[in-house]
Amino acid sequence: MTQFDWQNHQVGDQEFSHKVIMVTGAADGIGRAVTLALAEHGATVIMLDRKARHLEKLFDSIMQQGFTEPVILPVDLMEITPESATRLAQAVSDDFGHLDGLLHNAAELGSPSPMDQYDLDYWNQVMHTNMQAPYFLTRALLPLLKQEYTTNILFTTAEVGRQPAAYWGAYSIAYAGLEAQMTIWAEELENVSNIKVNSIDPGPVRTSFRRRSHPGESQQNLVAPGEIVSAYLKLLGSDHGLHGQRLSV
Numbered sequence: 001m002t003q004f005d006w007q008n009h010q011v012g013d014q015e016f017s018h019k020v021i022m023v024t025g026a027a028d029g030i031g032r033a034v035t036l037a038l039a040e041h042g043a044t045v046i047m048l049d050r051k052a053r054h055l056e057k058l059f060d061s062i063m064q065q066g067f068t069e070p071v072i073l074p075v076d077l078m079e080i081t082p083e084s085a086t087r088l089a090q091a092v093s094d095d096f097g098h099l100d101g102l103l104h105n106a107a108e109l110g111s112p113s114p115m116d117q118y119d120l121d122y123w124n125q126v127m128h129t130n131m132q133a134p135y136f137l138t139r140a141l142l143p144l145l146k147q148e149y150t151t152n153i154l155f156t157t158a159e160v161g162r163q164p165a166a167y168w169g170a171y172s173i174a175y176a177g178l179e180a181q182m183t184i185w186a187e188e189l190e191n192v193s194n195i196k197v198n199s200i201d202p203g204p205v206r207t208s209f210r211r212r213s214h215p216g217e218s219q220q221n222l223v224a225p226g227e228i229v230s231a232y233l234k235l236l237g238s239d240h241g242l243h244g245q246r247l248s249v
Helices: 027-042 053-066 082-095 119-143 171-191 208-213 225-236
Strands: 021-026 044-049 071-074 101-104 152-155 195-201 245-248
Touching: 021 027, 021 119, 027 044, 027 053, 027 225, 044 053, 053 071, 082 119, 101 119, 101 225, 119 152, 119 171, 152 171, 152 225, 171 195, 195 225
Parallel strands: 021 044, 021 101, 044 071, 101 152, 152 195, 195 245
Antiparallel strands: none
């Protein structure tokens, strides 16, 4: 796990202008904060989330503030298949012809419990949303990310994916698999493309997801999503030079 300097990151004037970046889990928490920041800096954000009404509210907020118009993509990652991911990629290609960044941020918590008692329906949901869907999307979107300039794939991960813990079950295993996926993508793409691939553990952040995953925890002293946005902007920009790194805020 690598610490990196992001607190003092300053976004360049044209760093995100005319760029197209897809954010999964865009409707809430970290995804929402990153989407707002990207749109503010001139990026066209393809906002993917299953919460269509939340996406519509976010769209309205972005437009009211005069930021770059985003694209609403109401998709439940549980329903993503290789075939639907390919159709999605074709739609992006038809509309934009390229993709400059892909942030995998959507997550499914499941039901933390002992492994021998884990609900199998929850198991499948967590594995598919957190590990399978990112693979299907990355694979389908890869041709759009292969450009003559630097593009980025960034995976939001979790501490229990790097240090598995009891009772975290499918969630911990899925993120361990996501970390492995990041490393493999990074190694395979290093000498054949300009795509930079990294993962980031945001740590404890004041989100609705955190309230569900840590019930009873006081969120008063946790950082807000907007306070760590600079870390994501740095890793979705073009000049950070990081590749294959497991990063931590």
